[in-house]
Amino acid sequence: MAESFTWFAKFGDVFELLEEEDGVKLAYAIAEYGMFGREPDSLPFHLSLAFTAMREDIDHSKMKRAAGSKGGRPRKQPEKPDNKPCLKPVSKPDEKLVLTQNNTEQNNTEQNNPEQNIKKGGASRFSPPSENEVRKYCEEHGYGIDPAAFVSFYTSNGWMIGRSKMKDWKAAVRTWVQRNRGNETKEAENEAGEAFSQWQQ
Incomplete structure (x- = not known):
């Protein structure tokens, strides 16, 4: 019933x-x-x-x-730790893989040996570059921009790109270079157009 x-x-x-x-x-x-x-x-x-x-x-x-x-979808049963060794992946390629027996031993190892602690979470925090860092990067890649202008511009707007905080200043340098090349091309076209107009007269 x-x-x-x-x-x-x-x-x-x-x-x-x-x-x-x-x-x-x-x-x-x-x-x-x-x-x-x-x-x-x-x-x-x-x-x-x-x-x-x-x-x-x-x-x-x-x-x-x-x-x-019945409570809807059943809950997953927690996995029982076995005594088999397993490799735990590490987020950074230059760090070693840690061979552990189970989670408890790994936690103890992390607490006892701070060198093996791995930062969990997202990317590192952004720190604005100095003018010298920008100059060095531009020289390494052959970019002909004014590092002082670049640093001044982004310092004045709080190192923001649009409404978001900058995450990678090197990418911003590359974008700056591309925009400058585009502006140079437009200026050259305008000058050529003006010269052609004067020649026609």
């Missing part, structure tokens, strides 16, 4: 269309099926049609209630 089932608002819409005697028969049939799972033996054809449509809704609601009473 089911303790409950859902009575949908659309059932009421059907009952409004029925005469009182037919409504009582259909309500009794729905209650018998919803509570005890008994299908009606003899319903008139038009009530049988309505009951068949409502039965699907009742079955669905009972199934949802049953799934909810």
